[in-house]
Amino acid sequence: MLRCFISVCLLCGGFSLNAQPRADELAYQLSTRYAPYADWGAVLDVDILAKHTRTAYWSSAATICAARSEAALPLEGLHLAVDPGxxxxxxxxxxxxxxxxxxxxxxxxxxxxxxxxxQRVQVALEGLGATVTLLREQAKPVNPKSPLDYLQLADSQVPLPKELSFDSLVNYGETVRHRAIRHSIVVGEIVERARLVNEVIQPDALLSLHINAAPWPPVGPEETDTVSGLRLVKSNHVHVLIFGCLSDAELRAPRQQESLVTKLLNGSGAEEFALGRAIGRALMDATGLPASHYDGQNAIQLDRDTPELWARNLMLLRMVECPIVLLEPYVANSEAVYPRLQAALAARASGGDLAEDDILVEYADAVIDGVLRMYGRESVPESEEN
Ligand SMILES: [Zn+2]
Structure with a gap:
């Protein structure tokens, strides 16, 4: 018998992926996940939204698993996109x-x-029968527009210097340059990756891979003798993010509202909740780390039993129409992780064997495990698992 490990939580709404969501279900979703701290009733009418026809380019885990034959590989039929953040x-x-x-x-x-x-995830999952598309394959931007294309925009956003000194002109030029680069490789990059996913790749789901970092603690000159003057932090934790938690101002922004309605109606919510739980659990199991915690109202924890799963209104999460989960394991500048990253980089630089606890292998293995928990078969032969 074939069975997927998909579970749709009641807290997440639980409406069937193929059924039209009812107005009360949409209201519940908005109140608990998509806009829990905002007055969504002032800008959205769930009775009207419930009449919209849903469209989606992606397939649910249940559909993919149901179409898989007994003889198929454990992840056959799944098209996953992976975003190296x-x-x-x-x-x-x-x-x-x-x-x-x-x-x-x-x-x-x-x-x-x-x-x-x-890349490790791609090789392993393709070996298990999935099709995996990476959003980039090198340390280069995907956005075809270079910083030069944003120069005029950046220039219009930086006020002219008040005095015409050499220093203020240099400072002005540097600020414009920095802003144009940021437009190109941060905002423009995310817009282009979302466009590629929605218009070209159209996968069943997207995983966006990151490694978290904590703000650097203030350090006095006498407190550290490192060349950088930086000091590692003690905290180290794991979380995964899915779309949600819009503020009042974000709800009123036309483009954000449009993205919210698309995601609310296309059934991606319950699916990415289940995928977030599967990946989050796998990361927690692999790393043994505690769940991260957000203070304030820019994120919301969705499930008491899955403390590592949070909803947040990040640009990529909002713009990608299919289920998307953004992974934030580890704190790179922590006392525990920094030495592991140094060991991993040293092993790669020397071409030597990777350590048994190699952190990048651990991360990749956890992602593979999470994908199998969501889209895989109930029992995967050992030879195929490794
Ligand atoms: Zn990141």
Whole structure:
């Protein structure tokens, strides 16, 4: 018998993926997940929304599993897209995703680390029968527009210097340049990746891979003797994010409201909740780390039994129409993780064997496990699991 590990939580609404959501179900979703701290009733009419016809380019786990034959590989029929978050390479500094602590350390660049994780995930999942598309395969932007294309926009956003000194002109030029680069490799990059997913790749789900980092604690010059002057933090944890938790201002922004309605009506909510739980559990099991916690109203925890799963209104989560889960395991600048990343980078630089507890392999294995929990068969032969 074939059976998927999909479970649709009652808290998440539980409306069938193929049925038209009812007005009361939409209201429940808005109140508990999509806009729990906002007055959504002032801008959305759930009775009208419930009459819309739903369309989706992706298939649910239940549909994929039902179409799979007994002889098929465990993930056959699944088309997964994997987003190695950020860019890395020469852009890592502008992304704010590039640091080292001391002389001789390897630079920690999130975009490059998650690219390797994504490639490992791709090879393994394709071996299990899935089709896997990476949103990027190098430490280069996907966005065809370069920073030059955003120069005019950046220029219009930076006020002219009040005095005409050499320093203020240099400062002005630097600010415009930095802003144009950020438009290109951060916002423009996310817009292009979402467009590729929705218009070209059209997968059944998207996983966006990241490694978390904590704000650097303030350190006095006498408190550290490292070259960078930075000090590692103690906290280390795991969480995964799905779309939700819009504020009043975000709800009123026409484009954000449009994305919310698309996602609310196309059935991605329950599916990404289940995928978030599967991946979150797998990451917690693999790392043994506690769940992250958000204070404030920019995120909401969705399920007491899955404390690592949070809803947040991040641009990629909002713009991608199919189920999407953004992974944030580990704290890269923590006392526990930084040495593991250094060991992993050193092993790759020397071409030596990877350690048994190699952190990038651990991350990739957890993702593979999570995908199998969501889309795989009840029992996968050992030879296929490894
Ligand atoms: Zn990231």
């Amino acid at each position: 950020h860019v890395g390479g020469r852009w890592a500094t502008y992304e704010g995703r590039d640091f080292l602590i001391d002389e001789g350390d390897f630079r920690v660049r999130e975009g490059e680390l998650v690219l390797e994780v994504a």
